[in-house]
Amino acid sequence: MAGRGDIEMADYRAPIAEQMFVLGAVADLPGLSGLPGFEVAGLDTAEAILGESARLAEAVFAPLNRSGDREGARWQNGTVTLPKGFREAYRDYAAGGWLGLSAHPDHGGQGLPFVLCAAVQEQLTAANMALSLNPMLTLGAIEALQAHGTAEQQALYLSRIVSGEWTATMNLTEPQAGSDLGALRSTAVPAGDGSYRIAGQKIFITWGEHDVADNIVHLVLARLPDAPAGPKGISLFLVSKFLPDESGHLAKRNDVQCVSIEHKLGIHASPTCTMQYGEKGACVGWLVGAEHGGLAAMFTMMNHARINVGLQGVAIAERARQDAYAYAAERIQFGPIIEHPDVRRMLMTMTAETQAARAIVYMNAAAVDHAHAEPDADIRARWKRRADLLTPISKAYGTDVGVLVTSLAVQVHGGMGYIEETGVAQHYRDARIAPIYEGTNGIQAMDLAGRKLRGDGGAAMAELQADIAEEISQWRNDTRRATMEQALSLLAEAASQMRAHDQAGAGAAAYPFLNLCAGVIGGWLLGRQAERAEEMKASGEGDHAALAAKSSVSDFFLSQRLPLALANIAAIRCPAEMLAV
Incomplete structure (x- = not known):
């Protein structure tokens, strides 16, 4: 890259292997496929679907990302014209039946798990966030009409929305x-x-x-x-x-x-x-x-959208991460810059945070699936508590990670990152809206600290802590287990402190509390993946280099990123008066 004329943005490649690993180890797709209605949704089906959606993302959506950003949407006399190629790309998407992936078969959908739909949406968003926003909003409306629409509304409108004929x-x-x-x-x-x-x-x-x-x-x-x-x-x-x-x-x-x-x-x-x-x-x-x-119907749409917005952060982070790795591998400054320790620190931060956020969002989506499909009412209720607890964390943490990682991508590119031709500046600009819409991340934190922590008497948080404790007690890696035991102890203190705060104190500490929760849950899920990867490696399964990378990413997160999240305990302990301005 000797001059600006040589600048080319790296091509997007859907991370199918990574997605499949998370679908198996975190979302437990094999377990979901044992529930009524999800029988065909096994790992083989998921891999085939992600392979097809990857072709759409890479070959149709991604080539329009830069040109669409430059051309933009245009308004004139009440009419909006989208950039060249968008109409054709949307038609390809609709013709493939992608909007109906998780919709009920009665309305022309395929009835597959939400978590699998989320994995597809991640690919499309990473390829072209602006274009993917159309189906993301449409998917939320499908959920609302399925839950609250009349039979006549569903017959006339829902089937045509599911088909993609209407948005x-x-x-x-x-x-x-x-x-x-x-x-x-x-x-x-x-x-x-x-x-x-x-x-x-x-x-x-x-x-x-x-x-x-x-x-x-x-x-x-x-x-x-x-x-x-x-x-x-x-x-x-x-x-x-x-x-x-x-x-x-x-x-x-x-x-x-x-x-x-x-x-x-x-x-x-x-x-x-x-x-x-x-x-x-x-x-x-x-x-x-x-x-x-309207409030109940709105939250049907909003909760679906909040999970998908968290997924937007994951997607744009993945795209920026790929671009940063490609640039660092080929950019020569005192040797390839990927060999410089500080660049490697940034790249590992990007990878660890992206994978942690992906794991949380996929677990959240899978919890929604369990809450709909489990035959036992008590089990459904438990999964609904888990889904409700994770939703504000998915939205806020996922979108914060999107901003962090896209910003680091600019930094890895150095001065070239600040130039539009490299494309990473667009990722940063695109990512910045996600912490704001569908309820700002401050609102998500207040939702977590209020309704989600206190509304059920603390049941959902207690269940989560118990599940983490039970699982980490069985981990083989002593350092990993000890780190998470300490983190879990601080999470328990933080939750207790939040319940003891008055309204002002809870408001002041809400965002630090969400960040601490996200760090602990992210560390848990990355540790789970590392333990699973080491089991597979020991038995001779899988790609050994990819499996070893899982352990490296987990250990990096637990040693360098989790302590930053746990440091929020100091802010949680402080009185609201510290925020006087």
């Missing part, structure tokens, strides 16, 4: 509300025929308008005329860009418009829209779920 969005916040959904002002007035007339403005609507599919189905939060104040007074409504007849033919344009798109730091090819409903007083919508039940 879908979430319309939550408004200019005056931000994250305070209790301040929403959009209204829904009964029309007397079972429909409603929706009016209001929504902001930050990802893929709210585009030209890659024939119709867009918006799920919109609004208030009925008799709605109580606050978040308990919101309801969810389905608003279709075009009003379909009973056969699904798109007969008439609805009174909904995109009035502008945002000019952003990153994800330039993903249109972030301001949507205006009922400007002419004629926006037709239909209630989804119960009146004033």
Whole structure:
């Protein structure tokens, strides 16, 4: 790389072997395949699916990442045009049936585990985050309509969304509300025929308008005329860009418009829209779920989206990590820079943090699967507690890792990383939104410290601690086991301290507590993978170099990254008054 004319961004390669290892060792896909409805979802099926999705990610999505960033989404007179190639790429994605991977077969889906769908989504996001945001939001809407939609709504809308013929969005916040959904002002007035007339403005609507599919189905939060104040007074409504007849033919344009798109730091090819409903007083919508039940329906979408957003952090970190390794191997400065200890430290940090975040998100997704599919109600409830506990950690830690690793990728590239032609600056710009949307990471921390730690009397955290303790007691590596025993002791102290804090103290310590939890859980899951890798190596299974790398990554994380997470105990012990400004 003698000059700028020689700069080329490394190609993305889906980490199938790594994904398969985590699906087996962490998500226990073989165990999931023993549950009703998941019988075909074994490791062989997963490997075949990931091989096919890798081809789509590498050959179709990834080549459009740079060009899409440069061209960006364009708005004119209410119409949004996506960059060249995006329409064709989306059509390839839809034609492959990828949106229906985890949807119920009754609606045209394949009914496969969410965790396998997440692994596919990781590949597509790493290849092209801006384009992948379209299906990510649509997947959340599928979950909401499956859980809360009427039979008629499912028949008319859901099957066409699952097929990819139509896309879908979430319309939550408004200019005056931000994250305070209790301040929403959009209204829904009964029309007397079972429909409603929706009016209001929504902001930050990802893929709210585009030209890659024939119709867009918006799920919109609004208030009925008799709605109580606050978040308990919101309801969810389905608003279709075009009003379909009973056969699904798109007969008439609805009174909904995109009035502008945002000019952003990153994800330039993903249109972030301001949507205006009922400007002419004629926006037709239909209630989804119960009146004033929008909060429950919203969280169905939101929790699904939060896990997938954590996955975005993993994906963009993986892409940046690959680029950094490729550059370090070929860049010569006093020899190849990959031989310099500080560069190796950065690369190992990138690898360890990415693998820890991936393990947490995959475990979270698998817990959702168990919570849906386990035959025993008590076991389902236990898995739901685990999924709920992990969701804010997945979202916050995964997206923080995305920012950390993309920033390190810029650093590994040195001055060339600050130049757009290398591509790593785009990764950094794209990653920065993820800690903000779907509930900022501070909100995730408050959710963990409040509802998730205290709401069930501490049951979910106690179960997690017990599971970690039982497993690490059986580890063969003494150093690994001792390190995690100490970490688990600090986690217990931290949880006890958080429950003892008043509201101000809990708020001040919430983010440090989430970081400590993520470090302990990440260390546990990397240690599990190392123990499994060493068992396989001893029995002559697998690629010995790859298995040895698992041990190296685990030991690096436990010795160099986990202590940083555990240091948060000092902040957790401090009173809220320390935050006086």
